Amino acid sequence: MTMQIIPVFKVTNLAKSKEFYTKRLGFAANDIAADCVAIQKKDAIFHLMERPGSQNAHCRLFVEDIGEFFTERETSLEEWKTLGKLWLSANGQLILAIKDTDGNTIELIEGNQQQLD
DSSP states (O other), X not given: OOOOOOOEEEESOXXXXXXXXXXXXXXXXXXXXXXXXXXXXXXXXXXXXXXXXXXXXXXEEEESOHHHHTGGGTOOHHHHHHHEEEEEOTTSOEEEEEEOTTSOEEEEEESOHHHHO
């Protein structure tokens, strides 16, 4: 049996959030219902669900190369810096933390989870 965990970010304006993830970050979007959209890039998938008074959430995406995550958009390092905070962790992993229009945070982390331990 296979199992998949799909995080759900609650947002206050679905259209605005969908535009942020597709236009700014290069994700694909598929409408699931009037108040929910699936956001996907390669194997990373999560849902945006419109709810008034939403609270912030946090999600980590482990990637082999942060640069490759944005290659199809030809995003420069300067543009990355406008999207969020870019830094090296204590163990040398490159991390880009991005806040969406509702304050939800996505961390793109180069490497894998074992390297964080």
